[in-house]
Amino acid sequence: MISETQNAPLIGLVELPQLKLSDAEGNDFYSLRKWEPIVSKQVLLSNLQAGGFQTKFINLRDGDYEENYGRITWRGIELTKNYVGVDIKTVDPESCEVWCITVNFTLYREIAILLLKHLSSKGKPVVLGGSDPVADPQVYLRNGAAVVVKDKSGAANWPLFNYLLGKGPKEALTGVVLADGTEYRKRKPPFYPEEWPLPSVEVAKECLGTQYWMDPFPEHLKPIGSIFPDMGCDRHCDFCQTPTYGTGYRRMTPQRVLQWLDIQRQAGAKSVVSVSDQFLGRVIFPDGREEVLEIMKGMRELDLAVLWPNGLELRKMTKGRGHSGKREDLTPDEELINALYHWDGRIGTLAAYIPAERPIFGREAYAKLVPWQQHKRIIHTIVRAGIPMISYGVIIGLPDDDDYSLCQLEEALWEVYHEVKAINPDIIFQTTPFVISPILGTPQGEAIRKSGLLRFDDPAIFAGFWTASIDTKHLTYEQVSDWQFR
Structure with missing residues (x-):
C-alpha cells in the first residue's frame, strides 16, 4: 500500500x-x-x-x-x-x-x-x-x-x-x-494514545488479520482488527520492560477508543485484539471505572468481539481498584467484570489471557497479585460472566524455584481448573506455563544475567517462552523445561 x-x-x-x-x-x-x-x-x-x-x-x-x-x-x-x-x-x-x-x-x-x-x-x-x-x-x-x-509514544x-x-x-x-x-534525549513530552491520528479505513484493512489464539479461528469472527488503547503502566513489576519506557500511564478516552474501533468495523473487522499495556490502569483515575463500562458497551453496540492478550490486571477488577493498603477491598467488582468478560455467543469477550503468574510461590516480583483465596474468587466471577476461552498464565523458572514449589504450584493450578470447570463445563481453560525470559533492560533480566544462571545467549532461545534457558538455584534449565511440558 x-x-x-x-x-x-x-x-x-x-x-x-x-x-x-x-x-x-x-x-x-x-x-x-x-x-x-x-x-x-x-x-x-x-x-x-x-x-x-x-x-x-x-x-x-x-x-x-x-x-x-x-x-x-x-x-x-x-x-x-x-x-x-x-x-x-x-x-x-x-x-x-x-x-x-x-x-x-x-x-x-x-x-x-x-x-x-x-x-x-x-x-x-x-x-x-x-x-x-x-x-x-x-x-x-x-x-x-x-x-x-x-520514544515509543510517536x-x-x-x-x-x-x-x-x-x-x-x-x-x-x-x-x-x-x-x-x-x-x-526526549525534549517533547510523550504523546498520549489520544493524540495518535486515527487510521484511514484503507490502512486498517491492510493491517487486518485472520489468526490468533484459536486454531482454527471462528470464521464468523474474521477478519480481526486491532487497537492499542493505552500505553505504559502504573506498576513497576521487575520482570516487565513497560515501566522502562518513560511514558508513564497514558490512555485513549472512551470516545477515541470507539472511533478507532468503528474504523476497524468499517474495514471489515468482526473482532478485535486489544494489545493494551494496562487497560485497567484507567480505573485508578476518577471516572475510570465508568470509562471501562462505556468502552465495553460501545464495543458491543459496534457488534465486535474482543480478545485480550494482555492488560487486564485482576487487582483492578476489585472494589479496591488496585490501591494497595491494609484496608484495600479485594471484593470482585461484579458489574465491571461482567462488562469485561460477558459473551453472548456472538459479541463480547471471546478470549482473554488471565495473568495468574505466581499465585502461590514467588510473589515478591508481582506486586499486582492478590492473595490466593481472593484470586480464586475473582477467577470464579470472570468465568460466570460467560467468557468461552481463558489462557491462564503462570511463569516458571524463577531463581528460587525447586521441585517442591513447582509441585505445590501444579496442585494449585489443578485446583483452579476443576473449580472453573464446575462453574462452566464448556469453557476452554488453558493453563499456559511460560518459562521466565530475562527481558533486556528489566531489573529481573539484569539480576539473572549477573547471577550466572543464564545458559544461552541466543535470542531465539532466551527470549522464547517455550525454550527454557535459565537454571534456578535448585534446578537445571532442562528440569525447568520438563516441568513446563509435563
Whole structure:
C-alpha cells in the first residue's frame, strides 16, 4: 500500500517475516501465526501519513517462502531457525528513501538484522524502533541502523523523518540515537494514545488479520482488527520492560477508543485484539471505572468481539481498584467484570489471557497479585460472566524455584481448573506455563544475567517462552523445561 501523498519521497515500513523454530521432526517451539493483525504498523502508518509523509507498507509475512538462517542445540536437540513469508532479498533497497523496521520481540532480532543489512546495503537510512532496539540500541547501530527511536509514544517521528529527508534540522530531534552514538534525549513530552491520528479505513484493512489464539479461528469472527488503547503502566513489576519506557500511564478516552474501533468495523473487522499495556490502569483515575463500562458497551453496540492478550490486571477488577493498603477491598467488582468478560455467543469477550503468574510461590516480583483465596474468587466471577476461552498464565523458572514449589504450584493450578470447570463445563481453560525470559533492560533480566544462571545467549532461545534457558538455584534449565511440558 502506498499513501496518497504525491511527489514526496517514500518511507518504507516493513513488517518482519515470521520466525519458525523447529526440530528435525517438524515440532514447532514457537507459535507460528503468520496472519495476526498488525497493530504497530497501523499506528505508525497513520502517524506518518498525518504528518504529510508518503508511505509504503511491505508485509514480509505475506508469502510462503522459507529460508534458514541458523541452528542451535538446545537440550541436545538441534533446532532450526527459519524465517517464513517473503524473501527479504526481493525488496529493492533503493525503492524508498528511508526504511523503518519495528522489533518488539527479542526473538526476532536476528531476522531484523538480516533485513536491516539488506535494506541499508545501498546507502538508504534505516530506522529501528520497538521494544528490543529501545533495550539495546547498540546491537542495531553496529549492524547498519542510521537511527534507533527510543520514544515509543510517536513524539519522535515527525522531527526524525523530516531530518532524514532533508526537511528539518537536527536540533529538532528528540528521543533518538544516531549511528555515531549521539543521543537526542526526549525534549517533547510523550504523546498520549489520544493524540495518535486515527487510521484511514484503507490502512486498517491492510493491517487486518485472520489468526490468533484459536486454531482454527471462528470464521464468523474474521477478519480481526486491532487497537492499542493505552500505553505504559502504573506498576513497576521487575520482570516487565513497560515501566522502562518513560511514558508513564497514558490512555485513549472512551470516545477515541470507539472511533478507532468503528474504523476497524468499517474495514471489515468482526473482532478485535486489544494489545493494551494496562487497560485497567484507567480505573485508578476518577471516572475510570465508568470509562471501562462505556468502552465495553460501545464495543458491543459496534457488534465486535474482543480478545485480550494482555492488560487486564485482576487487582483492578476489585472494589479496591488496585490501591494497595491494609484496608484495600479485594471484593470482585461484579458489574465491571461482567462488562469485561460477558459473551453472548456472538459479541463480547471471546478470549482473554488471565495473568495468574505466581499465585502461590514467588510473589515478591508481582506486586499486582492478590492473595490466593481472593484470586480464586475473582477467577470464579470472570468465568460466570460467560467468557468461552481463558489462557491462564503462570511463569516458571524463577531463581528460587525447586521441585517442591513447582509441585505445590501444579496442585494449585489443578485446583483452579476443576473449580472453573464446575462453574462452566464448556469453557476452554488453558493453563499456559511460560518459562521466565530475562527481558533486556528489566531489573529481573539484569539480576539473572549477573547471577550466572543464564545458559544461552541466543535470542531465539532466551527470549522464547517455550525454550527454557535459565537454571534456578535448585534446578537445571532442562528440569525447568520438563516441568513446563509435563
